[in-house]
Amino acid sequence: MTKPSAVILVADGSEEIEFVTAFDVLVRAGFNVRSIAVRRADAQQNRAWVELSRGLKIIPDQDGFANSNADDIESDILIIPGGGPGAKTLSEDKVTLELLHRCRREGKWIACICAGTTALVASASSFPEQGKVKVTSHPSVKDEIVAKGWEYEEERVVVDGKVITSRGPGTALLWALTIVELICGKEKRMEVEGPMITSTVL
Template sequence: MPKALILIADGSEEIEFVTPYDVLTRAGFEVKSAGVKLENENWATCTRNVRIVPDHPTLISVPSQSAHEVFDVLVIPGGGPGAKTFSTYDPVLELIHEFRKAGKYVAAICAGTTALVAAEEKFHGAGHGKKATVTSHPSVESQIKEKGWGYSNDRVVVDGKVITSRGPGTALLFALTIVGLISGNEKRDEVARPMIVAETL
């Protein structure tokens, strides 16, 4: 059974958190969420004031040293304030680094891509590291390009084990892409069919 770890912080975008959690669960993944620097230890308050209770209130119960051995994919939602928390919090940057070093999937959507960029800069410095071609919300496009990363305006971009996407409106395609890459297109279609997914997302 594939396993996914999804991060959440205050100010994360709720659609970008809930949609991967839902779709990956439908696909038979064991999905766990972990709170990052939550003001209230019981829930995250998202960008539109939806409260979400993570499976793990902190990353302490999901040590970065072993998470990459347990989980097949790390999912990083967007939402400006939440993405800023991820991008400036060393345990998250270490987690991203460990997943990438182990050759595991890292999937980021919207402003969440900035955490991926920050992790590479922290561990490899500007101009080095395992950069990839990515996408993001347009609001953070320039800062990603400034760090020397390849950039695409496609709705979902896959470059090796890095999966990125643009925003709430692409969250379903983002999640289904993760399913297809890890569990195969047959499983992806099996999940999409009863959800009445449009042929063009």
Template sequence: MPKVLILVADGSEEIEFVTPYDVFTRAGFEVVSAGVELKENYAHMTRNIRIIPDFPSLLSLGQQALHEQHDILVLPGGGPGAKTFATSAPVLDLINAFRDAGKYVAAICAGTTALVAAQKKHGGEKGRVTSHPSVRAEVETKGGWEYSEERVVIDRNLITSRGPGTALLFALTIVEALAGREKRDKVALPMIVAETL
């Protein structure tokens, strides 16, 4: 069973956190969320919803290397939350560890900026990605990454997507990457997912 680690910070986007978490659970994945630099025991999201992560911080997950315990790291967007990820040394180190181990890293919306920041800090390959249009210059012009306007982009072990309206497609794409097309279809069918998202 695939194991997923989703990060959340104050200012993360609700839909981009909850939708993947829900879809992965429906797929039977083991899903764990961890807070990053939270001011309280919950994340105060962009639309004032409060979400309590499974673990209040990355440190509370224990000392074992997280990239060895999980198959994918997922970063939701939301401008303030993404900025927290992109300026957090533990998050940037974690992204690098997943990438070095050949594990998947997925980011949606402004969350892609954390991939750019991790690559600037640690080096390594840049890839073809997408993001919310508001951070395109940060990713493409300043970061030097190849940019696409596709709703979801898969480039080797990087999966990126554009924003709240693509969160369901993003999540289903991750299910397919980790468990195959049959599992994706099995999850999508009872959800009455439109043929075009």
């Protein structure tokens, strides 16, 4: 059986807990996970690492998009972490927005958390034919999302079709486990969360 695959986008200023939690949980669930750096045009380009919101430096699996083309990226799910500065970079990156649009057009999974939901909103602004779904986010960007006509909920994780959104660092584990359950089934989720000693199995 082919392993499910995930791509996690990351930028300077992405939120540590959200990025690392998604990466960790999906690897535990047997996903092939690949991280791709998205850099601002004015960012220092001659370094391998990305500096996250609290100063943690990570080296992504891939630096940028090959040939600047969203069609080069294949996975079962595209994951967008939050963190204000990182989410701003992703929301303004043309290839990221095209990739989000292509995933929705092809019926693939998308998962955004915290301010990362604003990248999904920006993609729909660029490609209005993709429409809006129910979402959540960090409270700090709620007004921005609602002002653009999106239906907003304040649940810890919101699933609408193949879009999974969540609120922030404190909901990252639930968000990641929800991704596992939706793609791989409840049994796989239980297999993953048992050894992690999550509150749901205590």
